[in-house]
Amino acid sequence: MKIGFIGLGAMGAPMAGRLVERNHEVTVLDTNAAAAQPLAARGAMVADSPSELADRAEIVFACLPSLAAVREVACSPHGIVDGKAVRIYVNLSTTGSPLSQEIAAALAPRAIASLDAPITGGPSKARDGSLTVMVSGPRAAFEAVEPLLGAFANHSVYLGDKPGIAQTMKLINNIMSAANLAIAAESMVMGAKAGLDPERMLAVLNNGSGQNSATLTKIPDHVLNRRFDYGGALYIIQKDLEAWRQEAEALGVPAWIGSAVRQLYLHTIAQGSPKDDMTTVVRLIEGWAGIELPKTR
Numbered sequence: 563m564k565i566g567f568i569g570l571g572a573m574g575a576p577m578a579g580r581l582v583e584r585n586h587e588v589t590v591l592d593t594n595a596a597a598a599q600p601l602a603a604r605g606a607m608v609a610d611s612p613s614e615l616a617d618r619a620e621i622v623f624a625c626l627p628s629l630a631a632v633r634e635v636a637c638s639p640h641g642i643v644d645g646k647a648v649r650i651y652v653n654l655s656t657t658g659s660p661l662s663q664e665i666a667a668a669l670a671p672r673a674i675a676s677l678d679a680p681i682t683g684g685p686s687k688a689r690d691g692s693l694t695v696m697v698s699g700p701r702a703a704f705e706a707v708e709p710l711l712g713a714f715a716n717h718s719v720y721l722g723d724k725p726g727i728a729q730t731m732k733l734i735n736n737i738m739s740a741a742n743l744a745i746a747a748e749s750m751v752m753g754a755k756a757g758l759d760p761e762r763m764l765a766v767l768n769n770g771s772g773q774n775s776a777t778l779t780k781i782p783d784h785v786l787n788r789r790f791d792y793g794g795a796l797y798i799i800q801k802d803l804e805a806w807r808q809e810a811e812a813l814g815v816p817a818w819i820g821s822a823v824r825q826l827y828l829h830t831i832a833q834g835s836p837k838d839d840m841t842t843v844v845r846l847i848e849g850w851a852g853i854e855l856p857k858t859r
Contacts, residue, residue, distance in 0.1 A: 563587070564647065565710065566619030568612060568635055569655070570597040572793045573681065574625035576688040577654070577714040581623075582606050584713050589618045612636075616645020621707060625654040625681075627798060629805075632657050637668045645674075650703045652677045654695075658733060658805035659726025666699070666725040675703035676725070680732035681715065682739075684779075685793035692716045696735075698728035733806040739775055740799060740840070741823045746776035747844040750785075755853045760786055780841055787859040790841045797836035799827050 563586050567578040570592040582588050582604050589607040590598050598608045609615035612635045616622055622642055626632045632655050636642045642651050651674055653662065666676040677699035687693045693715040697704050704720050711718050721728050749772070753763045760781075767777045784792040803824040810817040830843045848854050 563621065563710070564619045565589070566591070566609070566615040566622040566648070567625075568592070568615060568622065569625040569627070569631075570594070570601070571625065571627060572685045573688045574654075575601070576685065577623070577625065577681075577693075578606070579604070580691055580713040581710065586710075589615050591615050611640045612642050613640040613644040616642045616648040618647060619645075620647055621650045621652065621710065622648050623652045623654055627655075628801060629657055629661055631655075632661060633665070636665045642674070643668055643672055648674055650675045650677065650707060652679050652707055654679050654681050656680050656732050656736065656802050656805065657729055658809055659729045660808075662726040662729050675700045677703050677707060678726060678728035679707075679711070680728055682732065682735050683715075686779075688714060694719070696721055696728045696731045698722055698724055698726065729805075730809060733802065733809055736799075736802045737806045737820045737823065740803060740827060741819065742774035743776040743780055743840065744823050744826050744843060746774065746781055747847045750781060750855060751844070751847045751851045751853060754855050755851055760855055761858050781844075782859065784839070784841045785844050786855060786857065788857045790839045790845070792839055792841045794840040795836065796827065796831045796834070796838050796840055796842070799840050800831060800836065803827060 565581055565586045566589045568591045570578060570590060578590055578601055582601060589609050590601050591609045592598050602608050624635055642648060651669055662678045669676045677697055679695050679697045681693045681695050683693040691714050694717040695711050695715040696719050698721045700723055708718060721731055750760060754760060764777055764782055767773055780792050830846045833846055834842055
């Protein structure tokens, strides 16, 4: 099958690589030309524009870092909308539902089906092919793409044909993930200041009701080694939490806790850099508490 993949960052590159490994004819594109070279060395072709890529590929995946990039790739002149071969566009990015609905409406007159397929699991799961993908859009398009999703995801959930509903689900997932890390950071620092050993804290938490994604992976694998290298940049988190805020407001849903979590990450950015890893929120809590978690790994 002829496949296109746009966006070769921390998530996109390993996903595209797994499609190449399955011997599909894959064409790739990234604004950073160097990002495409490792895939080209493994047999992928490289396009110069989204429309050129969509002239070659029947199914186009995009995994992009901003709403502006998603809109430009899909809808602008020389974008996916101008492709001659593409029949299904798969948006793996987190954008919120309004932009997904806009893109679906722009592509429909060109007989291009649009699927929302945001992913969750992080870079490590992208590399080993164990992501979870949530999908909305035309059922027939999902069934055509589902075997390809299996290259990088071991769990696909079809949520319905309503444009954007998978984006709503992803925002729900992301605010919960961000909140998990925030409360884990506060709790681990509190325990350390009280004299508890961080490894023994995790032994309790991960076998008790406090267990969450942060205590299972982010804290042990990316904080206690002091590398802060989970792979989720704060500017991506900021984008996702802003989309969550807008969606919650549009739906008229109370957002007391989520709003506090969002403010914490905005403050983390203000004290550091938008390019810092999301796990550096722990450093902010450490600074306020006057103690640093010991390096144990």
